[in-house]
Amino acid sequence: MTTRIGLLFGSFNPVHVGHLILAEHFATRTDLAEVWFVVSPHSPFKAVADLLPDAQRLHLVQLAIAGNPRLRAEDIEFGLPRPSYTIATLDALRQRHPGHEFVLLMGADNVPGLPRWQESARLLAEVDIYVYPRPNSTLPDLAQCPRVQVIAAPLLDISATYIRESLRTGKSIRYLVPAAVEAALLR
Numbered sequence: 234m235t236t237r238i239g240l241l242f243g244s245f246n247p248v249h250v251g252h253l254i255l256a257e258h259f260a261t262r263t264d265l266a267e268v269w270f271v272v273s274p275h276s277p278f279k280a281v282a283d284l285l286p287d288a289q290r291l292h293l294v295q296l297a298i299a300g301n302p303r304l305r306a307e308d309i310e311f312g313l314p315r316p317s318y319t320i321a322t323l324d325a326l327r328q329r330h331p332g333h334e335f336v337l338l339m340g341a342d343n344v345p346g347l348p349r350w351q352e353s354a355r356l357l358a359e360v361d362i363y364v365y366p367r368p369n370s371t372l373p374d375l376a377q378c379p380r381v382q383v384i385a386a387p388l389l390d391i392s393a394t395y396i397r398e399s400l401r402t403g404k405s406i407r408y409l410v411p412a413a414v415e416a417a418l419l420r
């Protein structure tokens with residue numbers, strides 16, 4: 234039997250409790266056995282200038298998910314060409330884990346841009362995509378995308394942008410990120 238694994242791709246700049254609540258939701262309330270956090274060195278639509286170093290973003294994810302057997306940090310994109318195209322990573326992961334069936338996880342803000350992703354038609358045809366709703370994100374008509382499912386879940390009005398802004402202005406990030414992540418960011 235194949236194991237269904239959810240892949241949460243992201244910059245995680247830095248990881249925050251929104252990512253964790255979303256991942257735990259998918260890992261425990263859907264048909265997925267695990268959720269893997271795939272840390273992207275360079276998201277195609279984002280500038281790299283504002284990014285924490287790749288190794289630090291990965292380390293923060295490892296700290297955030299420590300002790301949760303259903304969550305895993307994945308650095309496969311560190312060894313793949315940049316920018317980090319999801320279809321290329323998916324192909325690489327499928328080759329490495331033939332016994333797994335991968336499902337793409339994303340917040341609703343990523344959905345409108347999907348048609349502009351690398352090989353989007355193949356991506357939409359080949360994988361199930363589970364979408365977590367997000368405040369201020371309007372979903373397009375998904376009638377032509379039968380493999381995209383929007384799940385019902387609590388809205389989480391939190392973003393890495395807000396955390397970066399809080400850090401810049403000396404505001405508290407307590408409870409917005411796990412304690413270990415907060416300690417590492419303030420060190």
Ligand SMILES: Nc1ncnc2c1ncn2[C@@H]1O[C@H](COP(=O)(O)OP(=O)(O)OP(=O)(O)O)[C@@H](O)[C@H]1O
Nearest residue numbers: 242243244245251339340365367389391392393394
């Ligand atoms: N609060 C949230 N609700 C729903 N989905 C989220 C939330 N935060 C992040 N995600 C999803 O997690 C994935 C990785 O997100 P990412 O690392 O870009 O974080 P972000 O908070 O959106 O970052 P930034 O503010 O820097 O754009 C994306 O699919 C994104 O849509």
Ligand SMILES: O=C(O)c1ccc[n+]([C@@H]2O[C@H](COP(=O)([O-])O)[C@@H](O)[C@H]2O)c1
Nearest residue numbers: 242243244273276277317318319350351
């Ligand atoms: O494959 C693509 O063309 C593509 C286009 C935009 C975004 N992505 C991936 O989507 C993930 C979330 O992107 P972002 O910009 O919200 O951090 C990140 O891992 C990106 O590599 C992928």
